[in-house]
Amino acid sequence: xxxxxxxxxxxxxxxxxxxxxxxxxxxxxxxxxxxxxxxxxxxxxxxxxxxxxxxxxxxxxxxxxxxxxxxxxxxxxxxxxxxxxxxxxxxxxxxxxxxxxxxxxxxxxxxxxxxxxxxxxxxxxxxxxxxxxxxxxxxxxxxxxxxxxxxxxxxxxxxxxxxxxxxxxxxxxxxxxxxxxxxxxxxxxxxxxxxxxxxxxxxxxxxxxxxxxxxxxxxxxxxxxxxxxxxxxxxxxxxxxxxxxxxxxxxxxxxxxxxxxxxxxxxxxxxxxxxxxxxxxxxxxxxxxxxxxxxxxxxxxxxxxxxxxxxxx
Numbered sequence: 001x002x003x004x005x006x007x008x009x010x011x012x013x014x015x016x017x018x019x020x021x022x023x024x025x026x027x028x029x030x031x032x033x034x035x036x037x038x039x040x041x042x043x044x045x046x047x048x049x050x051x052x053x054x055x056x057x058x059x060x061x062x063x064x065x066x067x068x069x070x071x072x073x074x075x076x077x078x079x080x081x082x083x084x085x086x087x088x089x090x091x092x093x094x095x096x097x098x099x100x101x102x103x104x105x106x107x108x109x110x111x112x113x114x115x116x117x118x119x120x121x122x123x124x125x126x127x128x129x130x131x132x133x134x135x136x137x138x139x140x141x142x143x144x145x146x147x148x149x150x151x152x153x154x155x156x157x158x159x160x161x162x163x164x165x166x167x168x169x170x171x172x173x174x175x176x177x178x179x180x181x182x183x184x185x186x187x188x189x190x191x192x193x194x195x196x197x198x199x200x201x202x203x204x205x206x207x208x209x210x211x212x213x214x215x216x217x218x219x220x221x222x223x224x225x226x227x228x229x230x231x232x233x234x235x236x237x238x239x240x241x242x243x244x245x246x247x248x249x250x251x252x253x254x255x256x257x258x259x260x261x262x263x264x265x266x267x268x269x270x271x272x273x274x275x276x277x278x279x280x281x282x283x284x285x286x287x288x289x290x291x292x293x294x295x296x297x298x299x300x301x302x303x304x305x306x307x308x309x310x311x312x313x
Contacts, residue, residue, distance in 0.1 A: 001042055003075060006068035008035045009047065013065045016054045039064070088117035091282035095122065096136065096144030098129040099196045099223035100242045101269060106145065109289045120282055128197050128223050133157070136274060142283055143273040145290065149201065151272070158275045160287075160301045162294045165267040169258040170246055171238045178256040185260055192237040194220040194228050202240065242267065 011021040012032070022032045040047050047061035057065055085091045097106045102124070110122060125135065129146035136144055137156070148159050169188075177183045177191070185208070198206070220237070222228060225245055231237050233254065249255040271287055273279060279287065284302065291298040 001039060005035055005039050006071055008032055009039060009064055010068050013057055086281050088282055088285060089119045092121045093282040093286060094141045096125045096132045096141040098146030099225055101145040102126045103225045104242055104244050105293050109293050113286055113289050130197055143271060145271055147268060148270040148272060149268045156275055157272050159270045159272050161270040162296060165242060165269055167240045167267060168243045169238060169240050170255045171258060172233055173253055173256050175236055177258055182259055182261055188260060192218045192220060194231050194237045194239045196223045197221055
């Protein structure tokens with residue numbers, strides 16, 4: 001049986017007349033009679049008793065009518081929910097973020113998105129960048145923002161890369177390295193380094209020639225930018241960090257930038273989702289807000305990913 005046939009049964013039950021029901025449905029009486037006959041044949045029982053110009057449901061008809069109401073109510077609820085999700089009134093979005101991305105962009109972007117769509121339900125999972133691809137593949141998050149250097153060639157991901165972000169080495173004011181015009185990599189190895197898990201390219205630079213060195217580089221791994229800054233402030237630890245994270249501390253003179261004469265150490269960051277999945281309306285809205293924040297052309301980047309809204313006949 002089709003939903004169309006359930007609508008015919010309900011129209012007959014509500015109007016108790018073939019003429020009135022056919023007028024309400026916009027079909028001819030013969031077409032309505034044929035539709036009812038097909039339903040009765042499928043059910044195996046008569047659904048309505050005829051009383052001249054009026055009709056009334058049989059015991060079997062009452063069962064079908066009750067089922068039809070519940071099915072059509074469910075259908076209506078489905079369309080309402082879809083409409084709400086499309087309008088971001090009932091949408092749900094799970095966002096993953098690396099430590100730096102969370103502190104630099106995600107708070108502002110999510111705040112603006114929720115200001116525009118206060119009924120949108122969001123969850124934000126801050127995790128090491130190397131854990132986020134697995135969370136995405138397992139369906140724990142819908143998309144993530146983090147380092148993409150190690151997943152660029154993985155075909156299961158759709159990646160929109162952001163403009164290159166350069167890190168800055170910093171230490172506290174008064175640190176032994178702060179007075180050196182151009183400390184060496186060997187000097188850097190004498191101190192604890194604090195950061196999230198570093199991309200392999202940066203790790204390779206740090207450990208280059210380390211085997212011939214008598215100094216062992218010490219590293220504290222944490223995804224908390226607040227903790228990184230507190231430890232740098234209270235110790236001789238150094239960190240490689242996004243400049244936006246320490247802009248205020250550098251302006252106040254609490255932190256000092258360090259120049260090691262190293263090649264530029266860049267963060268390659270982007271927005272990632274599954275290549276075989278369409279972004280939801282909430283995901284698209286988030287992406288547009290994020291791209292505006294980082295300076296990416298949203299419409300060019302998202303071309304071909306928009307969900308086509310289908311109008312119910």
